[in-house]
Amino acid sequence: MDKKTVVDILNEIGLLLELKGENPFKARAYYNAARTIEVLDEDIETLVKEDRLKDVKGIGEALNKKLTELITTGRLEYCEKLKESVPPGLIEMLKIPGLGPKKIKTLHEKLGITTIGELEYACVENRLVDLPGFGEKTQKKIFEGIQFIKQFTGQHLYFEAYQEAVKLKEYLEGTGLTIRCEIAGSLRRKKEIVKDIDILATSDNPEKLMDLFASYEEVRDVIAKGDTKTSVTLNSGINADLRVVKDEEFPYALHHFTGSKEHNTAMRHRAKEMGIKMNEYGLFKRDVLIKCSSEEEIFNKLNLSYIPPELRENMGEIEAAERGEIPALIEEKDLKGVFHVHTTYSDGRNSLVDMVERARKLGYKYIAITDHSKSAFYAGGLAEEMLLKQWEEIEELNKKYDDIVILKGIESDILLDGSLDYDEEILKRFDLVIASIHSHFRMTKEEMTKRVINAIKNKYTKIIGHLTGRLLLARDSYEIDVYQVIDAAKEYGKIIEINASPYRLDLDWRYIKYAKDKGVKFAICPDAHSVEGLEDVKYGIGIARKGWLEAKDVVNTYELEAVLKIFSNM
DNA sequence: GCCGTTTTCGGCCCGACTGTTTTCAGTCG
Numbered sequence: 001m002d003k004k005t006v007v008d009i010l011n012e013i014g015l016l017l018e019l020k021g022e023n024p025f026k027a028r029a030y031y032n033a034a035r036t037i038e039v040l041d042e043d044i045e046t047l048v049k050e051d052r053l054k055d056v057k058g059i060g061e062a063l064n065k066k067l068t069e070l071i072t073t074g075r076l077e078y079c080e081k082l083k084e085s086v087p088p089g090l091i092e093m094l095k096i097p098g099l100g101p102k103k104i105k106t107l108h109e110k111l112g113i114t115t116i117g118e119l120e121y122a123c124v125e126n127r128l129v130d131l132p133g134f135g136e137k138t139q140k141k142i143f144e145g146i147q148f149i150k151q152f153t154g155q156h157l158y159f160e161a162y163q164e165a166v167k168l169k170e171y172l173e174g175t176g177l178t179i180r181c182e183i184a185g186s187l188r189r190k191k192e193i194v195k196d197i198d199i200l201a202t203s204d205n206p207e208k209l210m211d212l213f214a215s216y217e218e219v220r221d222v223i224a225k226g227d228t229k230t231s232v233t234l235n236s237g238i239n240a241d242l243r244v245v246k247d248e249e250f251p252y253a254l255h256h257f258t259g260s261k262e263h264n265t266a267m268r269h270r271a272k273e274m275g276i277k278m279n280e281y282g283l284f285k286r287d288v289l290i291k292c293s294s295e296e297e298i299f300n301k302l303n304l305s306y307i308p309p310e311l312r313e314n315m316g317e318i319e320a321a322e323r324g325e326i327p328a329l330i331e332e333k334d335l336k337g338v339f340h341v342h343t344t345y346s347d348g349r350n351s352l353v354d355m356v357e358r359a360r361k362l363g364y365k366y367i368a369i370t371d372h373s374k375s376a377f378y379a380g381g382l383a384e385e386m387l388l389k390q391w392e393e394i395e396e397l398n399k400k401y402d403d404i405v406i407l408k409g410i411e412s413d414i415l416l417d418g419s420l421d422y423d424e425e426i427l428k429r430f431d432l433v434i435a436s437i438h439s440h441f442r443m444t445k446e447e448m449t450k451r452v453i454n455a456i457k458n459k460y461t462k463i464i465g466h467l468t469g470r471l472l473l474a475r476d477s478y479e480i481d482v483y484q485v486i487d488a489a490k491e492y493g494k495i496i497e498i499n500a501s502p503y504r505l506d507l508d509w510r511y512i513k514y515a516k517d518k519g520v521k522f523a524i525c526p527d528a529h530s531v532e533g534l535e536d537v538k539y540g541i542g543i544a545r546k547g548w549l550e551a552k553d554v555v556n557t558y559e560l561e562a563v564l565k566i567f568s569n570m
Numbered sequence: 571g572c573c574g575t576t577t578t579c580g581g582c583c584c585g586a587c588t589g590t591t592t593t594c595a596g597t598c599g
Binding site: 017022023024025027028029032033057058059060061062063097098102103132133135136137138141 | 571573581583588589590591595596597
């Protein structure tokens with residue numbers, strides 16, 4: 001075993017001990033030993049063989065024993081045990097500037113954070129500021145550090161890539177060289193996670209356009225550059241492709257580069273059956289172009305009604321289009337009210353009145369304030385006294401405004417046995433209870449499913465919040481039988497949330513259509529922790545559309561009276 | 571965990587800097 005491996009292992013042990021909060025001097029002893037061995041003149045294997053390691057200053061009885069084990073067997077049980085006891089994500093966090101073992105330990109112990117993704121989400125939810133030794137600036141610095149690290153992972157949250165794509169599109173259009181320019185690919189399909197940005201443009205001067213694309217100020221690297229396709233890496237770490245085609249080819253190319261691959265394959269298959277060849281340059285019957293000036297025409301030529309990009313996943317959309325049964329998908333303007341809003345009463349960044357004011361500005365007719373419940377100590381959950389205070393404030397505000405109604409709500413933790421977080425006396429006074437899992441993620445699938453179904457059975461539960469608990473690119477869903485939960489929601493007439501936080505987008509759209517077909521209703525909720533967060537509903541709309549939802553499937557497209565009626569019938 | 575003893579327990583490198591905190595803890599080099 002070479003010296004470097006030994007040194008690395010000793011340093012790692014030091015680190016792990018610090019993360020565990022062991023005696024710092026014990027950790028230092030390992031660092032010291034690592035440095036001692038690093039500068040050792042003699043071969044360490046020889047020292048072990050001749051039992052002279054113990055004579056080296058800094059190596060005592062315990063280290064001598066461990067190093068002997070390591071060098072003779074190639075393994076060190078102590079180190080392996082230690083590694084098992086510390087989540088690997090904590091070690092990764094050391095890469096974040098400003099974070100050392102002590103702060104990481106605090107994050108782990110106080111907030112239960114085990115991965116960088118969870119940490120990022122905790123920053124977004126403003127959870128770090130109240131921890132001992134943390135504050136506004138620390139939280140900001142950590143968040144920025146995470147953004148830097150994330151650049152190199154190759155997968156990106158929809159909203160981050162989308163924002164980049166919009167800027168890029170504006171830049172390209174600003175060159176004056178594009179005739180048409182669109183964001184295509186998985187972004188256009190509103191996938192929750194994307195791996196790159198695809199932009200399609202038409203131009204009379206493609207070469208110049210490619211040059212200007214490659215010299216866009218946000219470009220860090222040019223990966224490939226040609227006449228029809230150029231690939232770059234942006235400063236944000238996201239890859240972007242620009243494809244340029246002739247203007248008459250645009251509709252075909254837009255369809256082709258929007259995908260998905262599976263949808264395209266099925267479409268080509270269908271075309272072939274009709275004796276038509278289909279590719280990014282056109283539809284051809286016996287090599288003669290079938291002229292189409294829009295995507296809609298392409299579908300029509302194949303005897304299909306228009307399929308919105310969000311549905312192009314080859315999950316039944318072609319068959320539905322053939323029957324003329326593509327639904328009129330929900331749009332953001334359909335929303336009349338907003339549920340699931342946090343305020344400074346718990347872990348929100350803005351006050352109750354600020355949230356209400358912003359909701360009014362956005363044109364909503366009702367808003368449900370749903371701070372965390374008392375067991376959510378990590379998020380400043382509300383004890384009964386605080387609830388009473390909040391209700392007083394809500395009543396005052398309701399007197400003041402005649403254009404918006406504020407509902408008294410709560411995002412109640414679902415406790416271990418599936419019960420809600422307050423006594424019946426309190427529960428019955430809420431207008432809206434959203435029941436969500438926030439703790440004890442590690443249960444068996446059967447236990448977790450039963451827990452959530454118990455919450456569904458509770459007559460005060462109206463909406464089931466972020467059903468799978470996933471944090472995109474950060475934390476997988478807990479084990480749960482989503483289909484069983486959906487069936488229970490149907491049976492008890494409960495609403496399922498589409499959590500629109502761009503970090504969650506939960507319920508996953510792949511389940512939504514199943515629930516819709518059963519007749520389950522949804523609510524698109526921003527889970528807003530700031531006034532800006534209210535606008536996250538747009539991401540929920542994208543996911544709802546991917547799940548084939550129409551306005552009538554989503555209760556917050558209804559007038560308040562209708563919503564309250566649904567609630568009262570549960 | 572190591573070392574060195576006034577020999578078995580108490581001390582172990584530190585200064586700049588930042589951001590908390592209200593006199594200091596944690597990070598970085």
